[in-house]
Amino acid sequence: MIKADFVIVGSGLTGSTIARILTDHGQDVVILDRKDHIAGNVFDYKHESGAMIHKYGPHYFRCGSEKIWNFVNRFSEFYNWSSVLMSKVNGEYLNWPVKESYIEQIAGKDWNLFQGEPKNFEEACLAKMPRQLYELFIKGYTEKQWGVKCTELDKELATRITINKSNVNTLTPNHKWNALPRNGYTEMVSNMISDIKVELGFDYLENREEVIANKLLIFTGPVDEFFGHKYGKLKYRGQKRKVEHLPDTEEYQPYIQVNYNSADDPRIRTIEWKHLMHEDDKKNVKGTLLTHETPFTPESPHQYEYPFPDKINKSLYEQYKQEAESLQNVLICGRLGEYRYYDMDQAIGRAMNFASDILEKNGITTTNQTETIV
Numbered sequence: 001m002i003k004a005d006f007v008i009v010g011s012g013l014t015g016s017t018i019a020r021i022l023t024d025h026g027q028d029v030v031i032l033d034r035k036d037h038i039a040g041n042v043f044d045y046k047h048e049s050g051a052m053i054h055k056y057g058p059h060y061f062r063c064g065s066e067k068i069w070n071f072v073n074r075f076s077e078f079y080n081w082s083s084v085l086m087s088k089v090n091g092e093y094l095n096w097p098v099k100e101s102y103i104e105q106i107a108g109k110d111w112n113l114f115q116g117e118p119k120n121f122e123e124a125c126l127a128k129m130p131r132q133l134y135e136l137f138i139k140g141y142t143e144k145q146w147g148v149k150c151t152e153l154d155k156e157l158a159t160r161i162t163i164n165k166s167n168v169n170t171l172t173p174n175h176k177w178n179a180l181p182r183n184g185y186t187e188m189v190s191n192m193i194s195d196i197k198v199e200l201g202f203d204y205l206e207n208r209e210e211v212i213a214n215k216l217l218i219f220t221g222p223v224d225e226f227f228g229h230k231y232g233k234l235k236y237r238g239q240k241r242k243v244e245h246l247p248d249t250e251e252y253q254p255y256i257q258v259n260y261n262s263a264d265d266p267r268i269r270t271i272e273w274k275h276l277m278h279e280d281d282k283k284n285v286k287g288t289l290l291t292h293e294t295p296f297t298p299e300s301p302h303q304y305e306y307p308f309p310d311k312i313n314k315s316l317y318e319q320y321k322q323e324a325e326s327l328q329n330v331l332i333c334g335r336l337g338e339y340r341y342y343d344m345d346q347a348i349g350r351a352m353n354f355a356s357d358i359l360e361k362n363g364i365t366t367t368n369q370t371e372t373i374v
């Protein structure tokens, strides 16, 4: 029997952050995870080549909130690192997001925007950029990413597409902190939960009767799976990843991430891990290590990555959400629980808010914890 006041299913950033804050306030917490490792989707490890690799795709940390920044700095040192992403278009590396100066270069000064209320992703894009730009950078990439026509995707997806109005090349120049944990995310999460009991290789849904949460069960897995898919299965996209070690090549591409926009190339992007590493560690890598990513629609929840942005899945999720909210003593949250893409800082910030609510509802006085763990 596994018994605690607070049972947290999932050791990703959401579960681990809530676990940390409840433990800081003297609460009895246990974490369960069905994977054989902690840290969920941000799990990383040292490859035999010497390169640090993120198993579930590259994770670039950025943050604008001092509260979140101070929180993560309790568990790891960080080094400054800003991501520069490129799209390979007609053999040339071009900035992604597209630089404002480049728009004029390809579309001139005189171009028209889509008029009226956009009904889908394509129209929402054409309401903010010239058609030439949309076709060169976005259409092929997006249709490859989601496996459907852009006109079938929700217009809200276009809110994530930005134009780079600054002169710098970085992906997120407006965030105050662009940085990476010195020894990786797994070590950071390990420090976060070092004094908390964790059961790995334990699937909560297959062993519900063995678990007792006296006060609250916090579930950060897929919400439809929690309810036995009773209304249907929520759709996700994922990436097939091919890891390639080139022992005799110093550099494969000049950037961490190169996107392939053309429909002719099945890859969507290639990551060269060296570019992500601290200068002191880079020199210890033998050759170079790459991951080539190709989108697909996964069946296994271990491969769920991006919630599918269309109306059918949106309304299906609403059904699960209503049912989840009606449950007593269960909180379903996180990227899989809320069927929503959250950047890491957003996931941590949201988890901090959930933890504060839990403490308040249980009459526990909150304190500002600043104890440094590392």
Ligand SMILES: Cc1cc2nc3c(=O)[nH]c(=O)nc-3n(C[C@H](O)[C@H](O)[C@H](O)COP(=O)(O)OP(=O)(O)OC[C@H]3O[C@@H](n4cnc5c(N)ncnc54)[C@H](O)[C@@H]3O)c2cc1C
Pocket: 009, 010, 011, 012, 013, 014, 015, 032, 033, 034, 035, 038, 039, 040, 041, 042, 056, 057, 058, 059, 060, 061, 062, 202, 203, 204, 205, 206, 220, 221, 222, 304, 305, 306, 333, 334, 335, 336, 342, 343, 344, 345, 347
């Ligand atoms: C491809 C990709 C790239 C990303 N890149 C970035 C980036 O560059 N920058 C950024 O800020 N954010 C990025 N993110 C977002 C980031 O991954 C999330 O914010 C973060 O992982 C959310 O953590 P979580 O704890 O909610 O979910 P997860 O990390 O998925 O954790 C959920 C955990 O629950 C466990 N679990 C599920 N069901 C069960 C069960 N039944 N029993 C036991 N355990 C269970 C899982 O095994 C998992 O460990 C990216 C996301 C993806 C998909």
